[in-house]
Amino acid sequence: MGPCAGAPVMSLLEVRNLRKNFGGLAVTDDVSLNLAKGDRVALIGPNGAGKTTFVNLVTGQLKPHAGSVHLDGEDITAASPSRRVQAGLVRSFQVTRLFSEMTPEEHVALALLQKQGRSGRVFGDYRGMPAVMAETHEILALLNLDGIAQQPANSIAYGQQRLLEIALVMALRPKVLLLDEPAAGVPGSDTMLIERALERLPGDLAVLMIDHDMDFVFRFARRVVVLAAGAIIFDGTPAEVSRDPRVREAYLGSYADDRSQA
Amino acid sequence: MSDMPVNSVTTRSWQRTALGDFWAVAAVALVAGALFLLFPTNLALLTRIIAVMLLVLSLDLVTGFSGVATLGHATLFGAGAYAAGIFAARFGVTDPLLMLAIGAVAGALAGAVTSLVILRGHGLSQLVLSIAVVSLAHEAANKLSAWTGGSDGLSGIAPSPLFGLFRFDLFGRTAFFMAVGLLLVVFVVLRIVVRSPFGMLCRGIKQDPVRVRAMGAPVYFTLVKMYAIAGAVAGLGGALSAIATKVVGLDSLSFTTSAEALVMLVVGGTGKLFGALVGTLVFVWFEDRVSAINPFHWLTIIGVLLIGVVLFAPKGLVGAAESLWARVRGRRS
Ligand SMILES: Nc1ncnc2c1ncn2[C@@H]1O[C@H](COP(=O)(O)OP(=O)(O)OP(=O)(O)O)[C@@H](O)[C@H]1O
Ligand SMILES: [Mg+2]
Numbered sequence: 001m002g003p004c005a006g007a008p009v010m011s012l013l014e015v016r017n018l019r020k021n022f023g024g025l026a027v028t029d030d031v032s033l034n035l036a037k038g039d040r041v042a043l044i045g046p047n048g049a050g051k052t053t054f055v056n057l058v059t060g061q062l063k064p065h066a067g068s069v070h071l072d073g074e075d076i077t078a079a080s081p082s083r084r085v086q087a088g089l090v091r092s093f094q095v096t097r098l099f100s101e102m103t104p105e106e107h108v109a110l111a112l113l114q115k116q117g118r119s120g121r122v123f124g125d126y127r128g129m130p131a132v133m134a135e136t137h138e139i140l141a142l143l144n145l146d147g148i149a150q151q152p153a154n155s156i157a158y159g160q161q162r163l164l165e166i167a168l169v170m171a172l173r174p175k176v177l178l179l180d181e182p183a184a185g186v187p188g189s190d191t192m193l194i195e196r197a198l199e200r201l202p203g204d205l206a207v208l209m210i211d212h213d214m215d216f217v218f219r220f221a222r223r224v225v226v227l228a229a230g231a232i233i234f235d236g237t238p239a240e241v242s243r244d245p246r247v248r249e250a251y252l253g254s255y256a257d258d259r260s261q262a
Numbered sequence: 263m264s265d266m267p268v269n270s271v272t273t274r275s276w277q278r279t280a281l282g283d284f285w286a287v288a289a290v291a292l293v294a295g296a297l298f299l300l301f302p303t304n305l306a307l308l309t310r311i312i313a314v315m316l317l318v319l320s321l322d323l324v325t326g327f328s329g330v331a332t333l334g335h336a337t338l339f340g341a342g343a344y345a346a347g348i349f350a351a352r353f354g355v356t357d358p359l360l361m362l363a364i365g366a367v368a369g370a371l372a373g374a375v376t377s378l379v380i381l382r383g384h385g386l387s388q389l390v391l392s393i394a395v396v397s398l399a400h401e402a403a404n405k406l407s408a409w410t411g412g413s414d415g416l417s418g419i420a421p422s423p424l425f426g427l428f429r430f431d432l433f434g435r436t437a438f439f440m441a442v443g444l445l446l447v448v449f450v451v452l453r454i455v456v457r458s459p460f461g462m463l464c465r466g467i468k469q470d471p472v473r474v475r476a477m478g479a480p481v482y483f484t485l486v487k488m489y490a491i492a493g494a495v496a497g498l499g500g501a502l503s504a505i506a507t508k509v510v511g512l513d514s515l516s517f518t519t520s521a522e523a524l525v526m527l528v529v530g531g532t533g534k535l536f537g538a539l540v541g542t543l544v545f546v547w548f549e550d551r552v553s554a555i556n557p558f559h560w561l562t563i564i565g566v567l568l569i570g571v572v573l574f575a576p577k578g579l580v581g582a583a584e585s586l587w588a589r590v591r592g593r594r595s
Contacts, residue, residue, distance in 0.1 A: 061472070082479055085478030097470050102469070114477050115478070118459055119463050122455050125279060
């Protein structure tokens with residue numbers, strides 16, 4: 001598999017010339033990006049570069065001012081966020097979004113039922129559905145959440161909430177997965193669990209992950225995209241990225257500064 | 263990931279919910295039976311309480327479970343009451359079960375239609391829209407007096423015997439038993455609905471609609487559907503009240519009734535079906551007793567009751583009882 005984002009026919013996700021301004025500020029400045037089956041891409045860039053905004057535009061939480069998004073060759077620029085998820089385009093959130101009073105078990109079961117098109121049913125308890133229960137606990141076990149499966153989400157540690165966020169997106173069985181800093185807020189020892197979960201994802205899934213932890217990024221990604229001030233300034237292999245002078249100037253320097261502040 | 267522990271967890275929690283349903287129904291039936299024996303001359307009041315319970319249960323579905331703010335919920339109760347009443351008084355549809363069915367359908371339709379308006383707003387604007395809806399409905403019922411009797415109320419409702427056997431007697435016994443039966447059925451059905459995947463989805467929407475969309479589930483449509491279900495429940499309450507009292511007044515469709523229903527729900531505890539039942543029983547019972555002595559005192563008591571609940575039992579009477587029970591059990595074990 002070549003590192004270049006060529007071959008448009010092969011692309012699962014195709015983002016063309018996306019633009020978004022907040023006030024006068026171009027937060028997404030003519031961004032084009034393709035993801036093919038099996039891609040493992042890291043999207044990096046300094047704080048405020050527009051990474052989360054890019055994910056919001058692609059998944060429909062925000063409307064772009066220009067440009068288009070295509071999934072499997074179909075133009076989904078006008079589709080609602082839930083429609084996009086149904087089509088297989090799933091994201092996770094940088095700041096955890098969970099149902100505070102629901103348990104991890106309920107979260108994952110609901111996501112599974114949603115994926116199976118059964119979330120609208122007004123009768124039947126998922127606890128009485130052995131297949132759903134087995135799959136739910138399989139996913140929870142993968143993220144070490146089995147022990148707290150019955151506690152409300154607002155009573156579990158933040159690191160565990162982050163893991164639950166990953167469990168949720170896994171249950172949705174995506175074709176394209178956009179992970180917004182999945183390891184942020186997770187204690188060092190538990191990032192292993194996230195990596196293990198990501199390794200278990202089906203091989204033909206296309207994954208784009210945002211993260212600031214370079215070691216994690218380099219272990220995970222076969223292609224790195226760098227965003228600075230809303231524009232893509234680099235798209236290539238992990239080996240090349242640390243040598244690129246523009247990247248060093250725009251990002252890795254300030255990244256080192258961030259680290260020393262944190 | 264062996265199947266054994268999961269399956270045993272499944273059956274255990276399954277049995278527990280079935281047992282929970284049984285005790286819940288038994289508790290409601292027992293309380294109804296006790297009230298029947300203790301207050302045989304107050305059956306009309308008890309039946310009215312059950313009709314209002316259906317309204318408050320319905321409100322709990324959209325507000326307590328799904329997070330929709332509304333001060334216009336009596337619209338759905340009134341829709342059921344007027345539909346059942348008009349069909350009985352003007353078209354001779356006097357079978358009580360048929361009248362209940364008409365009330366449920368009218369309530370569901372009113373729920374679905376008004377939700378299209380109410381769900382356009384969020385927070386305060388949602389409250390304002392709901393008040394606008396109930397005001398318009400009230401005014402429409404007032405203006406269409408040829409059908410509704412206007413401010414005089416709709417009279418001439420003469421329900422035929424229940425199952426063709428039991429007349430609606432002067433003491434209100436038949437009406438009371440029908441009301442209790444209806445309440446038990448609705449209560450069980452709603453317990454199933456709030457546990458279902460759909461019920462979970464509604465709770466999810468209340469807690470974070472953005473997350474629900476990011477799971478691929480529709481927020482708007484789910485809420486419209488919940489509104490239709492809630493409308494059917496409130497409509498049943500309205501139809502029950504039309505059958506039991508044989509009149510339908512404009513107050514069944516009023517802002518005041520809507521606001522009172524919300525107070526009852528908060529007193530009992532939102533987001534729990536028992537909260538709706540307890541809140542209504544306490545509120546209407548006190549209202550009846552105290553206002554018979556002195557209407558001024560009643561308003562004072564509502565005020566004190568509300569302040570007391572909000573300060574000392576923010577999760578309502580049922581919520582307070584639950585945490586007390588949890589404390590007692592925690593100390594024992
Ligand atoms: N809703 C909004 N309204 C106005 N400005 C916004 C909005 N969302 C983001 N911005 C601005 O857009 C820029 C990009 O924000 P974004 O969250 O996309 O950055 P990011 O690359 O994800 O940063 P981080 O690494 O800190 O998560 C920032 O300057 C931010 O202040
Ligand atoms: Mg971000």
